[in-house]
Amino acid sequence: MGQNLTGCNLIGLDLAGVDFTNASLVRANLIRANLTNANLTGATLSGTNLTSANLTNANLNRATLNRVTLNQALVAGATSCGATFSSVTQSGERGGGPLTPSTC
Numbered sequence: 001m002g003q004n005l006t007g008c009n010l011i012g013l014d015l016a017g018v019d020f021t022n023a024s025l026v027r028a029n030l031i032r033a034n035l036t037n038a039n040l041t042g043a044t045l046s047g048t049n050l051t052s053a054n055l056t057n058a059n060l061n062r063a064t065l066n067r068v069t070l071n072q073a074l075v076a077g078a079t080s081c082g083a084t085f086s087s088v089t090q091s092g093e094r095g096g097g098p099l100t101p102s103t104c
Contacts, residue, residue, distance in 0.1 A: 002024065012032045035055050046067055
């Protein structure tokens with residue numbers, strides 16, 4: 001089991017390269033957070049706000065994204081192999097296009 005960061009306020013933090021494997025980021029506030037190269041494999045993001053976050057080269061493989069906001073997020077190079085998406089809001093991406101689940 002990963003870290004329980006449910007409801008945490010992580011606005012603007014530099015979390016580049018952090019290992020969030022199997023973490024619970026339910027209702028976490030990650031507005032403008034730097035998640036470059038972060039490992040979010042198997043993480044649960046539900047009600048999570050990633051507006052203007054930098055997810056460049058982040059690993060979201062097998063992650064669950066439910067009611068997540070990714071408006072103006074930078075997602076270039078992010079992977080989402082086997083991820084589950086439900087009610088993900090994305091607009092105004094700054095690079096990499098919209099993040100979508102992929103198969104590997």
